[in-house]
Amino acid sequence: MNKLCIAAIQQQCFADKEQSLAITEAEIEKCAKSGAQLVVLQELHATHYFCQSEDVNAFDLAEPIPGPTTDRISRIAKEFGIVIVGSIFEKRATGLYHNTAVVFETDGSLAGCYRKMHIPDDPGFYEKFYFTPGDADLDDPLQGFRPIKTSLGSLGVLVCWDQWYPEAARLMALAGADLLIYPTAIGWDPNDTGDEQARQLEAWVTVQRGHAVANNIPVIAPNRVGFEPDQTHHTDGIQFWGNSFVCGPQGEILAKAPSNKASNLIVDIDMARTENIRRIWPHFRDRRVDAYKNLTKRYL
């Protein structure tokens, strides 16, 4: 067994960054002391989910890289000698912002960033107002769907809405990702029926487990938890549904968090299983690359 001990932190977040990050830091410490080598945080974990409304003042929450929040994550990574995947509201320039995952090495250095490529926009999730999609200059190896190389392996870091796109998972796998990682902030509209809420949650888990199966690699998906009101009172807020999970390369669930409270998932992943599974299910051998050209079309 080629063991990698990972942790996924599911927490409630608050408008006050200090309040959110103090919780995060305390939980990272617990995970590190339990043996976690890689800790994955949820999407935009430093603040409340400000995208429930379109508010120009929310841009005050954005930070450059490096900036105070990444400095703090960097320090924690170095202190515990672990790799951390964080998620920040990035100010790239005045009027240019991204939803960006950041990966810090065991020595506190920045291993790489991933700027969310697929940006949602639904009632209560007005992300297109805030975030420019990540760039896709395919000649630039730092853009688009590129895994981030770390001392623990090549991390296929994507963010939330990306998880509905098999293309993103496949491109990360083709580029050598050892793991798929999805920091997430997804939840229920409190007005939906219980049946609809159950279908949405199950769909969210299923599509990501499907990426694990199709690419024969594990998936780590930490999600936000807790209720956050819509501060403009246009909607009834979002009940973030938790259910953070980790699955193996056959999509098998290795750990799952509850829907209603903070939780740390600490899991030993056997990284040798990908080699074994890719021998019995050699999906990469048989891809019809000669017939996939239309995947770059909008519609046929």
Next chain:
Amino acid sequence: MNKLCIAAIQQQCFADKEQSLAITEAEIEKCAKSGAQLVVLQELHATHYFCQSEDVNAFDLAEPIPGPTTDRISRIAKEFGIVIVGSIFEKRATGLYHNTAVVFETDGSLAGCYRKMHIPDDPGFYEKFYFTPGDADLDDPLQGFRPIKTSLGSLGVLVCWDQWYPEAARLMALAGADLLIYPTAIGWDPNDTGDEQARQLEAWVTVQRGHAVANNIPVIAPNRVGFEPDQTHHTDGIQFWGNSFVCGPQGEILAKAPSNKASNLIVDIDMARTENIRRIWPHFRDRRVDAYKNLTKRYL
């Protein structure tokens, strides 16, 4: 509700075509009399799964289109006024064979064919010996991943090993498929542990439900059932695992067959749900077609 009544037939098959097809015909009649408008048969349903060994004599089982088996399916479709998706071992020319799905209209006419594009080859599943992969001339609208138009809608017919490839499902959806349909012949190696068998079955269901979720369309997957010995005695045979299922556009299971016996799934699918789901989860709106070019590469 825009209701489509579909049936998926899960059956045991036999070396003798007459024996297999007599069962199929009787079950189709039952489904049609129960209201099914579309009946989907499993992969290579006219015979035993001859790909357990590489045997030149097995080519005797192949038939042209039209041929005796397609004539029979055509007659049944016309008799009951239903659309039928069948699956045959196609002899296209001397020394040129395909694993081909055939779709017959309510008047018995051939609506279209799909030649399996991804061909597996594993111990006990020696399909590369028998089947040339389907062609992929993208200038030919009848080749590659193209839905088959019928009076009941546009059918995204794929076959078995295709089900592990999100690319195939996506291309069918981009080309307007209303449903994904996977005639299948998959089973367990009797020597695998119960845990491994459970993971394999769950992975098979999950990846296909994932295609439903990613593309917001229902999936119909009829699978073979029953034990078939390896007639060359090189392996311990295959326990085809049944578990045929139908799911909706959120991947929600609508019906599921048992693992150990023949079964007809007869399901009312609400085709209006795709419209509704694509409004709340507009995956097609946000595809990054500018960043998907490398999907046509073998590896990066």
